[in-house]
Amino acid sequence: MVKEAVALAGISDQIAEEAIAWHARHGDMDAAAWHAFVEWLEADPRHGATFDRLVMADGVLSDVPATVSLPTPANDRGTPGWRATRWIGGVTAVAAAAAAVFMLLPAGPDIQTIQTAAGETRQVALADGSRIEVAGGSRLQFDRAHPRQITVERGEALFHVRHDAADPFVVRSGKLEVLDVGTVFNVMRDGSRFSVSVAEGVVLFQPRGEAVTLKAGATLEVREDKQEVRLGKLDPGLVGGWRTGRLSFADSRVSEILDEIQRLYGTKLVADPDLSARRVTGMITLSGEARRDVPHIASLIGANWRADGGRWILSPGGENRP
Amino acid sequence: MGGLKAVFLEQRPVLMRLMTARLGSAADAEDLLQDLWLKVETLPEQDLLNPEAYLFRVAANLAADRRLSMARAVARDGLWLSAQPGSEEFPDAEAVLIARERLAQVEAALAAMPERMSAALRMFRIERLPQKEIAQSLGITVSGVEKLLKRAYRHLFDMEGT
Secondary structure, eight states, X not given: OHHHHHHHHTHHHHHHHHHHHHHHHTTTOOHHHHHHHHHHHHHXXXXXXXXXXXXXXXXXXXXXXXXXXXXXXGGGGSOOEEOOOOOOSOOOHHHHHTOSOOOOOOOOTTEEEEEOOTTOOEEEEOTTSOXXXXXXXXXXXXXXXXXXEEEEEEEXXXXXXXXXXXXXXXXXXXXXXXXXXXXXXXXXXXXXXXXXXXXXXXXXXXXXXXXXXXXXXXXXXXXXXXXXXXXXXOOGGGTTGGGGTEEEEEEEEHHHHHHHHHHHHOOOEEEOHHHXXXXXXXXXXXXXXXXXXXXHHHHHHTEEEEEETTEEEEEEXXXXXX | OOHHHHHHHHHHHHHHHHHHHHHSOHHXXXXXXXXXXXXXXXXXXXXXSOHHHHHHHHHHHHHHHHHHXXXXXXXXXXXXXXXXSOGGGOSOHHHHHHHHHHHHHHHHHHHHSOHHHHHHHHHHHTSOOOHHHHHHHHTSXXXXXXXXXXXXXXXXXXXXXX
C-alpha cells in the first residue's frame, strides 16, 4: 500500500527521502551542515513544503498520550518507588480513553495571569472563598469565565480550596491535572518536573486518565522527560513549606535544588559542574537572607562556598570557607 | 557581550533565511528571530560545545512550534480550541473530530510498527536521545537506528498527506 503511494508520488518521493534524512540529522549537525540545510530548503519550493509536511507529521506525536503506570499498593508502605511503563507503540485502554485531543489553551481577553518574580510571594483570593499562596518565580493563568480552573505554567503555589461538588476546582499544568475534592494542596511545575502534595483532604490526579487518589500526607512527582512518576509520603506540616523557608529534598540533584532556591527566594547560587549532578536527601530551613542561608545550603550539599558579586559560588569540598 | 549573543549576530543572516524558508513569510521570520534573540538574552551563561548548532536547533524548533500552533487554530473562525470538561462547549465539533481521527491514525500506525521501530521513534522523539544511545539501548548500529527512524518517519509522512 505504501509502495504504491510512493510510486505515484514520483519525484516527490526523492524529496521526501531527503527531508526525512535532514530531519533525522537535526540533532547532530554543525554550522556548515545547517547552512547546507538552509540552502536545500531554498533550492526548490517543494523542498520547504515537503519538510513542513514532515514537521506536521512529527508534531502529532506530541499529542500521543504516554502510558504511565504507578507503583503497586505494596509501595504505599512508605518507600517511594519508581515505575513507569513507557509508550512503546501499543495503545493501552487507559491511553485510548485519555486520547481526547489537548489543544492549546485560549489566550482570549478574559485570561488572568498571576506572575511573581524570583523571591516574591503573592496571596490571591478568589471570589468563591478559595485562596492561593503563590511562590516566587511562578506564573499561573485562569479564565475569568472559569475561575475554578487554574493553570500552573511554572513555579509553585499552595491552594486552599473551598469544595463545591457542582463546580470542581481543577489545577492544570501542561497535560497534567489535579482535581480537588475539598483540600489544601501544593502544586509545583519546573520545566519537565511536576509535583503535587496534599496537606488536607483529597485530590484526584489525572481525573480523566489514571485517576490517582491522593490523601493528606501523599505526594506525587512527575518527570515528563523521563516519563516517570513517583508516589511518596510528605508530612502534611511540610506541604507548602516554602512559605516558611522549609524545604525538603529526596534524592534531588544539586542543580534542581539551586534552581528552586533561586526561584523561591531570589538567592543566586552557582555550582561547579562537578557538583551539579550530585544527589541530596535532606531538609533545610532558610531565612531568605542569602548571607545566613548560603553556609547552610553549602553544608547540606557538602560544598565550599564563596561570594562573587551578587552571586554565590559552590565548589566541591566539605569545609566552610568564608 | 555573551558568547552566544555574538554567535547569534554572526549567524543572523542565515538564521533569518532558515526562518523565512520555514514560515514562508519574512515578517513572521523577523518575529520569531526576535523571540530567539530574547531567549538568547535570558539564557544563563553556559559552556556550549557548539553554540552555532545550538542556535540553529532552537531556531528550527521555534519554527516547528509556530507551524504546529498555526495548524491547530481553527482555520475558519481563527478560534483556538481548549481542553474543557464539557465537550458541548467546543465551538467546532468537526475540527475536533478531524483532529481526533488524525491522532487515532497516528496511534494505529505506531501500534502497527515493529516494536523496535516505535521504540527507536520514542527514544528519538520523546526522550531526545542521541542516535548513539538509541543504538546502544536497542543493541544495533547507529546506521540501523537511522534506517529505523527513516522508515518510521516515512510511514508518518505518507499518512500526513492523506
